[in-house]
Amino acid sequence: MNRRYAMYMVAAAAFATMPAFINPYWTDVLNTVGLYAVLALSLNIILGHAGMFHMGHAAFYAVGAYTTAVLNVTFHVPVLWAMPAAGVLAALFALVVARPIIHLRGDYLLIVTIGIVEIVRIALVNNIFDMTGGANGIFGIARPELFGFKIRKPVHFFYLIWGFCAVTILLFHWLENSRFGRALNYIREDEVAAEGSGVNTAAYKLGAFVLGAFWAGMAGTLFAAKMTIISPESFSFWESVVMFTIVILGGMGSIRGVLLGAFLIVGLPEVFRELASARMLVFGAAMVAMMIFRTQGLLPPAPRHYDLRGIMSGTQTREERA
Amino acid sequence: MEEFFQQLTNGLAVGGIYALIALGYTMVYGVLKLINFAHGDLFTIGAYLGLTLLTSMGLTGHLGAVAGVLVLAVMVQVLVAIIGYLLERVAYRPLRQSPRLSAVVSALGASIFFQNAVMLIYGARFQVYPHDILPSATVSLLGLDVPLVRILMFLTSVVLMLGLYFFIQKTRTGTAIRAAAIDQGAAKLMGINVNRVVSLVFLIGPALGGAAGLMVGLYYGQINFTMGWVYGLKAFTAAILGGIGNIPGAMVGGLLLGVIEALGAAYISIAWKDAIAFFVLIIILIIRPTGLLGERVADKI
Amino acid sequence: MFLEIRDLHVKYGNVEALHGVNVTVNQGEIVTILGANGAGKSTTLMAVSGLVKPSQGGIWFEGEPLHKLPSHEVVKRGITQSPEGRRVFGTLTVQENMNLGAFTRKDQAGIRRNLDWIYSLFPRLAERREQLAGTLSGGEQQMLAIGRALMGDPRILLLDEPSLGLAPILVRSIFETVRKINQAGVTVVLVEQNARAALKLATRGYVLEVGNIVMEDTAASLLANPEVQNAYLGGAGA
Amino acid sequence: GTVKIGLMCPLTGSWASEGQDMRNIVLMLAEQTNAQGGINGDMVEIVVEDDAGDPKTAALAAQRLSTMGVSAVIGSYGSAITEASQAIYDEMDIVQVATGSTAIRLTEKGLPLFFRTCPRDDEQGRVAAAVLKEKGYKKIAILHDNTSYAKGLAEETLTLLKSAGTEVVFYDALTPNERDYSAILTKLKAAGPDAIFFTGYYPEAGMLLRQKQEMKWDVPMMGGDATNNLDLVKIAGKSAAGFLFISPPTLQDLPDKQAKDFAAAYKARYGTMPASVWSVLAGDAFIALKAAITGAGSTDPQDIAAYMKKDLKDLPGLTGSLSFNEKGDRVGDLYRLYRVDENGNFVLQP
Amino acid sequence: MSLLRLTNLTKTFGGLIAVNDVSMTVEQGSIVGLIGPNGAGKTTVFNLITGNYKPDSGTVEFDGEDLTGRPTHRIVVRGIARTFQTIRLFQNMSVLENVLAGCHCRMKSGLLSSLFRTRSQRAEERRALERAVHELEFVGLAAQHANLARNLSYGNQRLLEIARALASDPRFIILDEPAGGMNDHETAQLIDLIRAIRDRGITVLLIEHDMGLVMKVCEQLVVLEYGAVIAQGTPDAVKADPRVIEAYLGADDDL
Numbered sequence A: 001m002n003r004r005y006a007m008y009m010v011a012a013a014a015f016a017t018m019p020a021f022i023n024p025y026w027t028d029v030l031n032t033v034g035l036y037a038v039l040a041l042s043l044n045i046i047l048g049h050a051g052m053f054h055m056g057h058a059a060f061y062a063v064g065a066y067t068t069a070v071l072n073v074t075f076h077v078p079v080l081w082a083m084p085a086a087g088v089l090a091a092l093f094a095l096v097v098a099r100p101i102i103h104l105r106g107d108y109l110l111i112v113t114i115g116i117v118e119i120v121r122i123a124l125v126n127n128i129f130d131m132t133g134g135a136n137g138i139f140g141i142a143r144p145e146l147f148g149f150k151i152r153k154p155v156h157f158f159y160l161i162w163g164f165c166a167v168t169i170l171l172f173h174w175l176e177n178s179r180f181g182r183a184l185n186y187i188r189e190d191e192v193a194a195e196g197s198g199v200n201t202a203a204y205k206l207g208a209f210v211l212g213a214f215w216a217g218m219a220g221t222l223f224a225a226k227m228t229i230i231s232p233e234s235f236s237f238w239e240s241v242v243m244f245t246i247v248i249l250g251g252m253g254s255i256r257g258v259l260l261g262a263f264l265i266v267g268l269p270e271v272f273r274e275l276a277s278a279r280m281l282v283f284g285a286a287m288v289a290m291m292i293f294r295t296q297g298l299l300p301p302a303p304r305h306y307d308l309r310g311i312m313s314g315t316q317t318r319e320e321r322a
Numbered sequence B: 001m002e003e004f005f006q007q008l009t010n011g012l013a014v015g016g017i018y019a020l021i022a023l024g025y026t027m028v029y030g031v032l033k034l035i036n037f038a039h040g041d042l043f044t045i046g047a048y049l050g051l052t053l054l055t056s057m058g059l060t061g062h063l064g065a066v067a068g069v070l071v072l073a074v075m076v077q078v079l080v081a082i083i084g085y086l087l088e089r090v091a092y093r094p095l096r097q098s099p100r101l102s103a104v105v106s107a108l109g110a111s112i113f114f115q116n117a118v119m120l121i122y123g124a125r126f127q128v129y130p131h132d133i134l135p136s137a138t139v140s141l142l143g144l145d146v147p148l149v150r151i152l153m154f155l156t157s158v159v160l161m162l163g164l165y166f167f168i169q170k171t172r173t174g175t176a177i178r179a180a181a182i183d184q185g186a187a188k189l190m191g192i193n194v195n196r197v198v199s200l201v202f203l204i205g206p207a208l209g210g211a212a213g214l215m216v217g218l219y220y221g222q223i224n225f226t227m228g229w230v231y232g233l234k235a236f237t238a239a240i241l242g243g244i245g246n247i248p249g250a251m252v253g254g255l256l257l258g259v260i261e262a263l264g265a266a267y268i269s270i271a272w273k274d275a276i277a278f279f280v281l282i283i284i285l286i287i288r289p290t291g292l293l294g295e296r297v298a299d300k301i
Numbered sequence C: 001m002f003l004e005i006r007d008l009h010v011k012y013g014n015v016e017a018l019h020g021v022n023v024t025v026n027q028g029e030i031v032t033i034l035g036a037n038g039a040g041k042s043t044t045l046m047a048v049s050g051l052v053k054p055s056q057g058g059i060w061f062e063g064e065p066l067h068k069l070p071s072h073e074v075v076k077r078g079i080t081q082s083p084e085g086r087r088v089f090g091t092l093t094v095q096e097n098m099n100l101g102a103f104t105r106k107d108q109a110g111i112r113r114n115l116d117w118i119y120s121l122f123p124r125l126a127e128r129r130e131q132l133a134g135t136l137s138g139g140e141q142q143m144l145a146i147g148r149a150l151m152g153d154p155r156i157l158l159l160d161e162p163s164l165g166l167a168p169i170l171v172r173s174i175f176e177t178v179r180k181i182n183q184a185g186v187t188v189v190l191v192e193q194n195a196r197a198a199l200k201l202a203t204r205g206y207v208l209e210v211g212n213i214v215m216e217d218t219a220a221s222l223l224a225n226p227e228v229q230n231a232y233l234g235g236a237g238a
Numbered sequence D: 001g002t003v004k005i006g007l008m009c010p011l012t013g014s015w016a017s018e019g020q021d022m023r024n025i026v027l028m029l030a031e032q033t034n035a036q037g038g039i040n041g042d043m044v045e046i047v048v049e050d051d052a053g054d055p056k057t058a059a060l061a062a063q064r065l066s067t068m069g070v071s072a073v074i075g076s077y078g079s080a081i082t083e084a085s086q087a088i089y090d091e092m093d094i095v096q097v098a099t100g101s102t103a104i105r106l107t108e109k110g111l112p113l114f115f116r117t118c119p120r121d122d123e124q125g126r127v128a129a130a131v132l133k134e135k136g137y138k139k140i141a142i143l144h145d146n147t148s149y150a151k152g153l154a155e156e157t158l159t160l161l162k163s164a165g166t167e168v169v170f171y172d173a174l175t176p177n178e179r180d181y182s183a184i185l186t187k188l189k190a191a192g193p194d195a196i197f198f199t200g201y202y203p204e205a206g207m208l209l210r211q212k213q214e215m216k217w218d219v220p221m222m223g224g225d226a227t228n229n230l231d232l233v234k235i236a237g238k239s240a241a242g243f244l245f246i247s248p249p250t251l252q253d254l255p256d257k258q259a260k261d262f263a264a265a266y267k268a269r270y271g272t273m274p275a276s277v278w279s280v281l282a283g284d285a286f287i288a289l290k291a292a293i294t295g296a297g298s299t300d301p302q303d304i305a306a307y308m309k310k311d312l313k314d315l316p317g318l319t320g321s322l323s324f325n326e327k328g329d330r331v332g333d334l335y336r337l338y339r340v341d342e343n344g345n346f347v348l349q350p
Numbered sequence E: 001m002s003l004l005r006l007t008n009l010t011k012t013f014g015g016l017i018a019v020n021d022v023s024m025t026v027e028q029g030s031i032v033g034l035i036g037p038n039g040a041g042k043t044t045v046f047n048l049i050t051g052n053y054k055p056d057s058g059t060v061e062f063d064g065e066d067l068t069g070r071p072t073h074r075i076v077v078r079g080i081a082r083t084f085q086t087i088r089l090f091q092n093m094s095v096l097e098n099v100l101a102g103c104h105c106r107m108k109s110g111l112l113s114s115l116f117r118t119r120s121q122r123a124e125e126r127r128a129l130e131r132a133v134h135e136l137e138f139v140g141l142a143a144q145h146a147n148l149a150r151n152l153s154y155g156n157q158r159l160l161e162i163a164r165a166l167a168s169d170p171r172f173i174i175l176d177e178p179a180g181g182m183n184d185h186e187t188a189q190l191i192d193l194i195r196a197i198r199d200r201g202i203t204v205l206l207i208e209h210d211m212g213l214v215m216k217v218c219e220q221l222v223v224l225e226y227g228a229v230i231a232q233g234t235p236d237a238v239k240a241d242p243r244v245i246e247a248y249l250g251a252d253d254d255l
């Protein structure tokens, strides 16, 4: 176990030195990857772990980004200070909209979540509350500052975004290996049996939505800060599809898989830039090919480890299993 | 009041097309439990193939409008059916035993592929069907002038729906399709050739989609490579609204969606039209969680 | 040879479940396969029906290699199965399930006759013709699964634990029915946990242990065999 | 050495056709320039990046162009897309000449290196209101499509009409990329306008014309400059007759030789004409940059920008003469009124 | 006072009366069998007790408390655990995790303490693991703890369901055909297990068609037919009841 952690640490450290070796463009590509990684990790809680077909995550992302933009541009709240507010508002929104639909099954939930993201987008385009700037969106969002340092260049954002991503990975890893994380998996596997084992399935499903939305809302802050201008088309149904694809292609419920998925889904179209007009054609074919090649996702979740030393009265211990 | 009826016919005309695409969606979904996101693009392909055949072969010139369009429709359906069949073999069959959502992602990939393939082959510009192929006569209905073509399109949708419904409910092959939809293994034990059933469904569904594409091309005239995405999403919504997997449901859902959109645009706001439609959908699903005509089998425990 | 399973190996992923099973069934016999949980009994039946494919060896029916046929062709040859876990079509009615059992048949009159006979066998099903199969009780579903397999007018009937979940009175009538069907000329392969009843009914029996046939004998000898008694009949014969 | 100029345009996505025309035009002009000995003896190299008509992709494309040593970038088409890239070019000291981005605010930010070859929405709104008034329409219906551009124009016109005392009986937005607008037309008809002003793009305008005729409703309709596209007539067919639109002049209406030569060369090379004036504006951007680099004798972005603002006056371009003001906006009266005649030709109105 | 008391329970599906005015009690510390022909309504009675179905009328009282209409997960917390007639395990999770599902309702840590892995959360997790392993050892599946549930044989899957139910620390356990698909040998072991469960102080109510098992372990039997109770009493008395013989057992032979 410790050896594994050490390996992850080394890999993370190596990754942290990346901006020194690549140009700002590729650094910015990595930033986009990181942003989608955070988003997909938050969707993974709902889609991967609880198994709810949610294709409307961009709605929560939008709420977070617009909250940030309005707080910053209209009320001059520093961008990073707006982050908790963005999360909370997105979570509240999730609480309100998810409650009545939580019992819907599979594809019915899927279309309803698509509906929610479309309604949000249309509301933004139509300048709801006279605050979202309609189709123009909101521009002039200030660059974030951290301890007096102005985050401006791609390399600055690299550390902001990937730092946030690292924290997300750690916390979600803990969450996965807890009562909460397991309960979501029970619901995914068999809802009736989960309820019959004493899991309050409705509450947990709602909890997954609220947590996922909270995180997506915070990712919205990062996005607003990075772009300095946001508009409704950045939160279309297609955005949700991209996040959805990252989770499924990477491997439902697998943090490593979702990270890899983010690299591929966001990174490949950039790699294919040389192909000009044909790049999306190749990308589409690559998506099909990858899915066929790894039908369970690229890196399906590894079984959880339980340390049974001192618990098993017999001779068998964790090591013997391996 | 006249405006209301006018809007109703507007809604039914649009809804008829949604319904036709939704039928294909629902067929495929019924058997494979697969949301075939590429279905909308098969619709686009139908529209483009129709245009190519129309302009290259001059069918309507040689055979006259009615016969020409019918021959054209058959050719388009056959071609799109073949593409649908190949799609299933290449992108979906290898995923038959995998988690359902894997196939959904494969479908999304296929959709991107088709959309861009059409763009590369035909160009990104709008393409336009020749004008005046269809008769421009209008029929007086309840004091309204309704274009004849709209009525014909609507009737075509209804006839296809009824035909499909009887095919699924009453014929031996239809029963086989329904059985394979529930449990493929058990269906094999009944002596059903499941691969053939799936292939058949992937011939019928895309053929319907292609027919709808041709219809849109002929009537509205203007087609482009992204149109399938919008229509596909609408049709998926319609299928769910009616209860996915259910053939009359797709019809009812499609028509209803068209009417909701028209009335929403007329009496609430044009700009919020789609939001209103989704809102109504959500309310309906909250009340009836498996759609209007969807089966509601209690989970026997 | 009527039905012959020769050196059958089946793999699930990387794990081999059958390691070379040999079973022969003569026309008109009732052959039973006994074995503990997970021994591979259901796997064997599934292989005959063509739902799992052998990695080695195969199955021959009247000299024809069945394992090379897709499963619907196997059914056409007259081999039907009442599978483990019943697998009724939950969202179809009882009657539609029965019709599907006769999917490969064309003789309408024969189908009618068969249907009446099965409904008289299981009056409960006749009462519930229009009920969705998924809402039937466990035992009712079991009746439906057996009835559906009989609707195929089989030459060989494969039964996987037909008595599972049935009330004692019905268990008896099921075994009685199997005997009658057999007398009418249908060959039967029976997998049962109720080993005693199965052996009483059967002509011959096989014992399967973790993917290998370990015993093969006439039913009477197996019934008298102390090893069999110990392992499958709950100790010394009652 | 070489002069590197970037081109950022939508090669994929919904606006791919505009982007592909932009690329064709700029590549052709660059080749011609190189054939004539380049700029100041240096060959021109065009670096094309796809922005997919999407702000996020545009930001990445801008980052990428910034790392390739370009001194100026042409593009892009949509205002929101251009806006997502503005800050990046500004921070990297690169001249940007937008081509189809008409949103007012783009040049109100005071970015020193930003230019555009298209006119602004407020200019067009002013012209539109004037034309509608001059034609004597009393009750006007305004329809837009909720895109940033069309809505801006609609709002601008609405304000001007209202302040001039003209009654606006209808104001709403349709959803672009649909096929059936009869529900909207039915509602419009019930409002009883003398004329419809549609500020959106040509595909929807074409469908509206077509379905308006099918309803046998012959109210006059006018469009903004986004309807200036030959495909409009292809889509609308005969029903396009009588349609009015305001726009910068189309290629064939420019009397000067440069435009005529360009049109001939384009047709010879690509087999068709550019579909819209917007892609031609990318050609103007190239011509302006070429003149500025030649004139300034330098590829330094500051020098180029300074030259374009101070010294570049009345340069003959494809769409008329090119000059820029302090803000980077193109100056001059660009808008003309067009009418579609019975044969589907765009006829310049006096 | 009885541990479980059902009073005038009725449940219909459409026109079908699946459970018809059933009243019965289960005493603390007993093993009671619920038998009857197929489709008599036995499983439905279980579903009414555990809140999977809501009764049309009648009440379910547990330990003096009215549980009618409560959500299932609340009922589990009160101390009623169950197994299912058709096995419902979390097929793609490990055997150990399946049992941990049972522990869920006895744990407290929520979203935040899980997210931040607090000290009390870790301690609680440790205790749950101990409990889960204990239950696996109790049913004899400890060696399989790391296997996926779906890779267990049918009989072992049934045992795993029992372990999961036991891990919720119930006072009352209901088993729906626990011996289904088991041979005589395995059934004999199951009988020992059921007795051991009772010896832990847990009251048992079970449905079973294997008369051998029923006669050996049950102290009390209730017989349903067409949704109604037609007999109850000791196994010997019920076995001799002509109505039960006619409806359920059939003519006596050595089956």
Ligand SMILES: Nc1ncnc2c1ncn2[C@@H]1O[C@H](COP(=O)(O)OP(=O)(O)OP(=O)(O)O)[C@@H](O)[C@H]1O
Pocket: C012, C017, C035, C036, C037, C038, C039, C040, C041, C042, C043, C044, C084, E150, E151, E152, E153, E154, E155, E181
């Ligand atoms: N779909 C499957 N995937 C993986 N392994 C399987 C699968 N089906 C069966 N097995 C394994 O194959 C072996 C044989 O299983 P099979 O179901 O044939 O046994 P059986 O004799 O019918 O047992 P039972 O009495 O429990 O029905 C077992 O070890 C089982 O775990």
Ligand SMILES: Nc1ncnc2c1ncn2[C@@H]1O[C@H](COP(=O)(O)OP(=O)(O)OP(=O)(O)O)[C@@H](O)[C@H]1O
Pocket: B298, B299, B300, C135, C136, C137, C138, C139, C140, C165, E013, E016, E017, E018, E036, E037, E038, E039, E040, E041, E042, E043, E044, E045, E085
């Ligand atoms: N959800 C449902 N919808 C309709 N009918 C149902 C439903 N659940 C059960 N039934 C019917 O109610 C009756 C009682 O079913 P139940 O499952 O309780 O029987 P059971 O006594 O457990 O039988 P078995 O011993 O065969 O399992 C059956 O006739 C069944 O068909």
Ligand SMILES: [Mg+2]
Pocket: C041, C042, C043, C084, C160
């Ligand atoms: Mg078995």
Ligand SMILES: [Mg+2]
Pocket: C137, C138, C139, E042, E043, E044, E085
């Ligand atoms: Mg039952």
